[in-house]
Amino acid sequence: MNHTGTRLDESRVIRAPHGSTLSCKSWLSEAAMRMLMNNLDPAVAEHPQALVVYGGIGRAARNWECFDKIVEVLKRLEDDETLLVQSGKPVGVFKTHSDAPRVLIANSNLVPHWANWEHFNELDKKGLMMYGQMTAGSWVYIGSQGIVQGTYETFVAVAKQHFGGKAEGRWILTGGLGGMGGAQPLAATMAGFSMLAVECDESRIDFRLRTRYVDKKAATLDEALGIIEDANAMGRAVSVGLLGNAADVFAELVKRGITPDVVTDQTSAHDPLNGYLPQGWTLAEAKAMRAKDEAAVVKAAKASMAVQVEAMLALQKAGAATLDYGNNIRQMAFDVGVQNAFDFPGFVPAYIRPLFCEGIGPFRWVALSGDPEDIYKTDAKVKELIPNDPHLHNWLDMARERIAFQGLPARICWVGLKDRARLAKAFNDMVKNGEVKAPIVIGRDHLDSGSVASPNRETEAMQDGSDAVSDWPLLNALLNTAGGATWVSLHHGGGVGMGFSQHAGVVIVADGSDAAEKRLGRVLWNDPGTGVMRHADAGYDTAQDCAREQGLDLPMLENK
């Protein structure tokens, strides 16, 4: 075996087993195995044969040897053992107990002074590391649906804040139709906006056309603008994928004096080596240069990002609601001299933080049976348990109608402290009663209320200035481990890249047992609870009110 292992194997096609037959010794390890495999399902992952799930080079396992070994270990894992995974490599199996997690994961973590892409890439090349992004390395990515809800919520909030709630006749400019960015056109049209999304890789546009996330493809800016104009004239929202370089197109719009209503971006700017195509380069040229001269690629990419950010600033000045959608493009431009790069806000402080204050974030679940009917039944259960939330009901209906499942059927729903444990226990009952055909896996994104420190994104502009304090996600991971989650992960660098974030993941299995019911009750209360706690500690009234209402035990709260 090559010291660095096999990173690319064109022959591999991974799909999680469906149905209720176990290949592992329990549903807990079975769930970990299926979710790892599901992350690499060709319908889910961006480049499964390279183990890349989404977000640049976000991987599910370090290499194929490690993948095989993880599966092998999960198959033999006892219910009082815990597997340790270090940057995608299964490094140890230790005795714990039945209420402890079955898998503990740490991905991409570097001592701060060395926490940059240069050092990471060096280690990655030596076969010592892997980039885990958020849900790639923690095995709970569910394809583009995961991000549709978040993006939809954001666009709805934008419409409310800037356009009196009316998105009709308005359009959003963005870049990137990758793993996460591909959700943008669907979320936009769901929210009533038209969208022009610039993407440099035609295969990405075609993939989004196939899955019905984008409506049309255009080869030129004029063509794209024409499609949007026509739709607007007919009172309809349309989304267009424009083949091109975002830096070019954004700058061209400034030049022409055309101002979109909303401007954002979801190229993989957080990773200037692998995630952003410099202006004037073809994809093939970029690929060759990455192998030959990394520094040159990074330099060219950052220069183009500066052009794009300059254009975003100009469009903001011209009246567009401009927001950073969490890819760290402002920091990259700032690094190469765009001093006012941070003049447009990140989406979290602008639109999402009020939700975080109540522990509301991207709660999600997956039917291990593989049967879409199981998800539809849980959809109905959610409506039943949360009867008076038309926004949520509307989301569930639209999701069912317009979002194709990818891999194992899954659902996402932004719900908070007051609802998560309740829903989870109800799902566990459904498993117990046989209403669904197999256990349900419950998890969330790392981008959540209590699980991330990321000063350019989730924790940007915290009220007390504690943006960079990462004690919080670490406590979150420790507490979820203590509570008995099925797997827990600690990552670095997700979303915004090396050096800029630390975050924790949690996944827990509802297998219908009484033991699971207790664990679900603890973990899915504690997990959003830490989010409310973190925001209450930072001084947010909404969070302090929520803590009091829900009876959280925050010892220093009364002294505030």
Added chain:
Amino acid sequence: MNHTGTRLDESRVIRAPHGSTLSCKSWLSEAAMRMLMNNLDPAVAEHPQALVVYGGIGRAARNWECFDKIVEVLKRLEDDETLLVQSGKPVGVFKTHSDAPRVLIANSNLVPHWANWEHFNELDKKGLMMYGQMTAGSWVYIGSQGIVQGTYETFVAVAKQHFGGKAEGRWILTGGLGGMGGAQPLAATMAGFSMLAVECDESRIDFRLRTRYVDKKAATLDEALGIIEDANAMGRAVSVGLLGNAADVFAELVKRGITPDVVTDQTSAHDPLNGYLPQGWTLAEAKAMRAKDEAAVVKAAKASMAVQVEAMLALQKAGAATLDYGNNIRQMAFDVGVQNAFDFPGFVPAYIRPLFCEGIGPFRWVALSGDPEDIYKTDAKVKELIPNDPHLHNWLDMARERIAFQGLPARICWVGLKDRARLAKAFNDMVKNGEVKAPIVIGRDHLDSGSVASPNRETEAMQDGSDAVSDWPLLNALLNTAGGATWVSLHHGGGVGMGFSQHAGVVIVADGSDAAEKRLGRVLWNDPGTGVMRHADAGYDTAQDCAREQGLDLPMLENK
């Protein structure tokens, strides 16, 4: 209450309760409370009224309000609850279960891009953070004894490597007699060396005289050298505390052409603002300037460190065995232009790593009864269980004879994977059988085999280049949480300062119960096990052999 709370309260004198009466609801929470208090015992802590335990500004709690609240919460904590402590502040209490930790701690953690002293100090001043060092914020500091054994082991290894095992007639030059550094003179004479220790704060020298850690005090270099010469002439080893500035004295020795046999340093160089006195300044001047102009202090301190490191390099050239003893002074000097600062090695790769490969490190335990007899009984038990290790027996005898207990009686012993769980279970039996008067608390330093990533110290020059990978300490903390340790902590910046390390602590209580026996068996096997795992993964033969011998389950090992 002031937003930043009370940092200094001259009226406070804290001592842990002794005896077997509980103030908390169980021995687990009682142990946490007593160990927190013991960290602030005037006999243990460097500046207890400022909550400073050791190592510059390493604190046990964020401020006195937080201290009081932690104690209050521990007294009411149920045996299925877990207290979360964020940089010394008790932020939440959550339901877990009886085999979960009672306290989970995260101290001083910052997102890497912001992980520097400037940003830390800003947050610290706002009352949002606290520096936890290693065992200060994780409540298992046991005074200078803790470090004596490590320093002793190191000096013995130095004598073996450089002087054929004979230290007689040889002397060590060092700086700093603080919380940890104060152990140097005792460790040196135990190992057979004389020592000249330069310390700028006379009260520190006097404190070490009182506790019998240093033999003599000198006011001038001539006086100090005279004392050492006289002792050498009489075939004896002596230690001298010289009042002065280490940079001055080290440089003066170079100028005079006097070369010690061994050179090292333990000023708090890792913290240039608070830990190192610039040349030509008085303590009072430094205190005033710290309040007035932080940047000026840091600049002056680093300039003096550069002088000291230049002198250390010159002495190395002249033939002295020169080593960095883990205070990051090389990095500080390097930062201000001493390009060859790293020409002398750190003590870990030079002398300690072979021990880490077998999971051997600073295992320690504390008698909650407060009765020294309990420790003497455990000493005897260790000898009984590890009968064929004269080195270890010798240590236990010397420790008993020459080391005064500080606060709760405690013992430290460098033992590894094959012994820790065995000893712990035997201690638990002693509690069960009433051989000792109260439960025993078992822990370790964060400076241990599997619990730290610190590329300038514990993980310097790893064989595979993985020095900066911090997945390992994070996995260690998660696994110890899963295994049922009593409290677990994740820290940043201990030892070498902000940005340069990430590390985990673990403490577990032997309360004599069967449940504790199971937890001890898991945690004190798993904890050193992760150290052997980490070194086996890095390719060290000794670690791989140890893993195989001890039957560790390391899935990828056979492929190496």
